[in-house]
Amino acid sequence: MKQLTRAALLTAALVLTACGGGEEGGSGETAVTATGPADAQVVTVVSNAKIEFEPATVNAKVGTLKLTHRVEGAIPHNLVFDDQSLGGTQTLTEGKEETLTLTFKDAGTYDFLCTIHTGQDGQVVIS
Ligand SMILES: [Cu+2]
Numbered sequence: 001m002k003q004l005t006r007a008a009l010l011t012a013a014l015v016l017t018a019c020g021g022g023e024e025g026g027s028g029e030t031a032v033t034a035t036g037p038a039d040a041q042v043v044t045v046v047s048n049a050k051i052e053f054e055p056a057t058v059n060a061k062v063g064t065l066k067l068t069h070r071v072e073g074a075i076p077h078n079l080v081f082d083d084q085s086l087g088g089t090q091t092l093t094e095g096k097e098e099t100l101t102l103t104f105k106d107a108g109t110y111d112f113l114c115t116i117h118t119g120q121d122g123q124v125v126i127s
Contacts, residue, residue, distance in 0.1 A: 031057035038063030045122065047092075047114065049073030053122035060126055062104055067124070070097035077120070082111045091116065 032055040034041035041063060046054045049072060058067070069079040071092045079100075080088030089098040104110070104126045114120040 029057070030055040031059060034058060034060040034065055041065040042068075044068045044070060044097075045079060047071045047073075047075075047077035047079070047120070049075070051075065051077075051114075051117050051120050053079070053112075053114070053120060056122040058122070058124045060104070060124060062107060062126055065102045065104065065124070066099055067102055068097050068099040071095065075117075077114045077116060079112055079122075080115050082113070086110065086112075088112070088115075 029052070032043060034043040036042045038061045041060050043058050043060070043065065045058065045067060047069065048054045058065075067079075069077075069089045069092065071077050071094055074094050076091050076093045078089050078091040081102075086102055087100060089100060092098060102124075104124070107126050110124045110126065112122050112124070
């Protein structure tokens with residue numbers, strides 16, 4: 001009986017570890033890797049009705065990334081990089097999208113946000 005309990009606890013601990021590792025942030029945040037060759041990578045980031053970027057993390061390589069920002073839901077959003085040289089999109093309404101052509105020369109983390117909604121942010125991680 002005692003051994004059974006220990007086994008059950010171990011199993012529970014493993015399940016918790018697996019959950020913690022798989023879901024970054026725990027609030028529905030997701031990560032995707034841009035597709036395509038280094039000089040023509042493509043990704044779409046949606047501003048959803050929950051006022052989140054989806055995905056919140058884009059992984060890409062040094063090179064050129066065409067990042068399309070699309071708005072779903074009735075609330076307008078924009079997507080603006082902290083690094084002003086990267087720029088940002090206009091404020092877009094439901095169903096609209098705009099594509100930024102971004103050149104990343106260095107590996108690193110490039111943060112972006114929606115200037116309308118505090119806490120709506122994301123990042124491009126270049127490797
Ligand atoms: Cu927003």
